[in-house]
Amino acid sequence: MKVIILNEEIELKDPVLPLGRPTLGSAGETGDWRTYRPKFIEENCIKCYKCWLSCPEGTIRVDAHGEYPYIDYVYCKGCGVCVHVCPGRKKQKALEMTPE
Amino acid sequence: MNVKIPEMMNRPEVLLRGNFACAGCGLSIAYKTAISALNRPIVVIPACCASVIQSLHPNVTYNVPTLNIAFAAHASAASGIARAKKMRGEDTTTVVWSGDGGTYDIGLATWSGAAERNENIIHFCYDNGFYSNTGAQRSSATPRGAVTTTTPGGKREKRKSVVRIMAAHDIPYIATASIGYPRDLYTKVKKASLIEGYRFILIDAPCPTGWNSDPAITPELGELSVKTGFFPLYEIEEGKLTFSKRSIRYKDPANRLPVENYLEKQGRFKSMTSDQIKLLTDDLQHEWDMLSRLE
Ligand SMILES: Cc1ncc(C[n+]2csc(CCOP(=O)(O)OP(=O)(O)O)c2C)c(N)n1
Ligand code: SF4
Ligand code: SF4
Ligand code: SF4
Numbered sequence: 079m080k081v082i083i084l085n086e087e088i089e090l091k092d093p094v095l096p097l098g099r100p101t102l103g104s105a106g107e108t109g110d111w112r113t114y115r116p117k118f119i120e121e122n123c124i125k126c127y128k129c130w131l132s133c134p135e136g137t138i139r140v141d142a143h144g145e146y147p148y149i150d151y152v153y154c155k156g157c158g159v160c161v162h163v164c165p166g167r168k169k170q171k172a173l174e175m176t177p178e
Numbered sequence: 179m180n181v182k183i184p185e186m187m188n189r190p191e192v193l194l195r196g197n198f199a200c201a202g203c204g205l206s207i208a209y210k211t212a213i214s215a216l217n218r219p220i221v222v223i224p225a226c227c228a229s230v231i232q233s234l235h236p237n238v239t240y241n242v243p244t245l246n247i248a249f250a251a252h253a254s255a256a257s258g259i260a261r262a263k264k265m266r267g268e269d270t271t272t273v274v275w276s277g278d279g280g281t282y283d284i285g286l287a288t289w290s291g292a293a294e295r296n297e298n299i300i301h302f303c304y305d306n307g308f309y310s311n312t313g314a315q316r317s318s319a320t321p322r323g324a325v326t327t328t329t330p331g332g333k334r335e336k337r338k339s340v341v342r343i344m345a346a347h348d349i350p351y352i353a354t355a356s357i358g359y360p361r362d363l364y365t366k367v368k369k370a371s372l373i374e375g376y377r378f379i380l381i382d383a384p385c386p387t388g389w390n391s392d393p394a395i396t397p398e399l400g401e402l403s404v405k406t407g408f409f410p411l412y413e414i415e416e417g418k419l420t421f422s423k424r425s426i427r428y429k430d431p432a433n434r435l436p437v438e439n440y441l442e443k444q445g446r447f448k449s450m451t452s453d454q455i456k457l458l459t460d461d462l463q464h465e466w467d468m469l470s471r472l473e
Contacts, residue, residue, distance in 0.1 A: 100241045103196030104233035111201060127183050131360045132397045134206035136195050143184040150195060157201035157386075158394030 103153065108135075112156030114175040116149055123147070123172035129160035180361040181215075181368065189214040190241065197239035199231040202393020204383035204400065206231065207357040208304045209275065212381065213242060215367040216300075218270045220245070220259055224252040224285060226277035227311040227385075228304070249284040252276055253292035256299045264298070271371055273300040278319035279309045281380075282340045293347040293376045300370055300377045303340070306385035314388045321408075322458045323441075323450040326388075332449060336461040341380055342468060345414055349376040352414040356382040358400020359411070359424055366413065382409045390445025399443060407434040407462055410469060419472035429466065437462070 080087055123146055130138045130147055137154040140147045149160075161173040193210040205227055213219055220243045223229050229246050232239045247255045252274045260272040276285060281303035289301055308326050309315040316326040318338040325332050344352055351373045355363035363381060370377040384391065384399040391399060403409035404424055411422035427433045437459055441447040450458075 096235060098232075098236040098238035100194060101233075101237035101239070102194050104194065104237035104239045105196055105198040108196045127187070130187070131183065131211075132207060132357075134199065134201075134203050134210075134396070135197075136191060136193055136210060140187060143187055153195035155201035157396075158392075159202055159396055162394040163397055 107152050108155050109150075109152045112154065112178055114156045114158065115151065115178050116154065116156070116158065116161050116173050117176050118147070118149060119170075119172050119174065120146060121172075122166045122170045124165070124167050126165060128163045128165065129173060132163045133160050179365075181365045183361070186211075186214065186361070186364055192219075192241050194239045194241055197231050198233045199227070200385075200387045200393070202386045202396045203227075203231070204306065204357045204385055204396050205277075205304045207360065207396065208302075208363070208381045208383045211357070211360045211363050212302060212355075212367045212379070213273075213275070215364045216271045216273065216371050218268075219243075220256075220263070220270050220272045222247060222252050222256040222259070222272070222274050224249040224274075224276050224280040225311070226280055227306075228275055228277065230311045249280050250288055252280060252285050253289040253297070253299065253301060256301075257292050257295070257297040260298045271300065272298070273302055275302045275304070277310070278303055278305045278307060278340075279317045281305075282318045282338055286343075290343075290347065293344065293349050293378075296349065296375045298374055298376075300367075300379065302379050302381065304381045304383040306383050306388060307337070308385075308388055310385050310388045322461055323454040324446045325449060326446070332447075332454060336457075336464075339465055339468065341378075341414075344378045345417070345419075345472065347376070348417060349378060350374070350416060351377040352379075354380045354382070354409070354411050354413075354422075356400040356404055356409060356411060357384065358382070358397050358402075358404060362411065362422065362424060388446070390448075391443055395443060399440070402435065402440040402443070404428070405435045406437045406440045407431065407466065408437060408440055410466060412469065414472060417472070419469060421469075421473075429470065431463065431466075 386393040411425040
């Protein structure tokens with residue numbers, strides 16, 4: 079790795095800075111943590127995206143505005159936030175928790 | 179006007195999936211909402227849950243440049259970065275992302291210096307009201323009556339008003355926000371990002387692990403803390419305070435939900451006596467009264 083110190087280029091053999099890189103699944107496949115799984119029920123979904131707004135993990139995925147959301151089960155930790163905030167259609171939630 | 183959801187959806191993803199945060203973590207909601215509102219952010223993080231959830235070296239869950247640093251150096255490191263980037267003509271937004279321990283307590287002298295110099299940084303404090311990552315010790319943000327490992331009988335003192343200390347520095351922008359209202363939070367961050375100088379945003383961020391609450395109700399706790407008057411939402415611009423739309427009606431105590439609605443959903447308040455709840459209610463009213471003087 080080359081670094082510039084006081085205008086001089088210096089070659090460092092070993093990286094001296096503990097530099098990390100953005101990584102998906104930096105703590106592993108956290109879907110393993112789940113005991114309950116949120117299940118999506120399309121006919122009750124009004125595409126309000128409240129689930130997307132509040133999911134702490136970013137595991138509610140929406141490909142484009144106007145599309146239905148879906149869940150990334152590889153990393154979803156099963157916290158139940160999305161189910162709790164979902165208004166659904168006519169009081170029928172579009173998400174529900176089911177045992178793993 | 180609050181931001182529309184499509185705008186938020188078009189922003190880059192700043193917090194990557196599969197990290198060490200507990201299920202239902204309020205800090206995660208705060209981080210992904212607030213940091214995604216910024217253009218080219220550089221984030222300085224002192225020791226706190228935010229430094230833990232980024233996971234194990236060399237993997238990092240944050241998708242933005244991040245510097246981990248000691249408590250007492252957060253705002254000074256950010257000051258240096260912001261100045262260096264300006265000298266180099268780079269258009270970046272330098273921020274401190276700290277817990278309440280790192281803002282109310284341990285990093286106070288540092289941010290006070292940076293605020294006095296009016297450094298061009300945004301200081302975020304996600305407030306879960308205690309030291310969570312080291313095992314739930316009290317902080318000066320812990321509310322009266324809350325059980326932590328160092329206040330097993332419930333904290334005897336009231337929560338400190340860090341915002342009023344911050345306000346005494348006469349910085350250009352201060353706001354409070356909550357993960358119960360992500361669009362309001364995003365809108366305030368966006369507004370702050372267009373202002374120059376030291377800006378401070380305090381975010382109510384429930385912590386199911388330390389509060390002993392159901393992870394699924396994290397956003398509901400954020401809403402309840404506003405509706406019970408526990409956590410008022412407001413902005414202070416050039417010394418003038420304006421209560422936010424979500425909070426203005428709770429200025430009148432008659433409009434507030436009973437504070438018990440909020441307390442009973444959290445194990446940390448389970449053992450509170452009615453006398454303690456009365457004292458807590460007085461603490462909350464005192465804070466509203468003091469804030470109203472700044473209107
Ligand atoms: C100078 C110093 N004192 C103490 C510690 C130990 N320590 C690490 S994180 C922490 C508490 C942080 O609490 P807070 O800022 O509220 O963040 P949270 O853990 O709640 O996310 C403490 C005391 C430290 N790292 N450095
Ligand atoms: S259960 Fe929790 S982590 Fe999983 S998708 Fe819903 S909100 Fe996200
Ligand atoms: S919160 Fe419920 S109704 Fe709204 S988009 Fe998500 S699943 Fe659909
Ligand atoms: S202890 Fe609390 S703040 Fe820390 S990661 Fe867990 S839920 Fe989030």
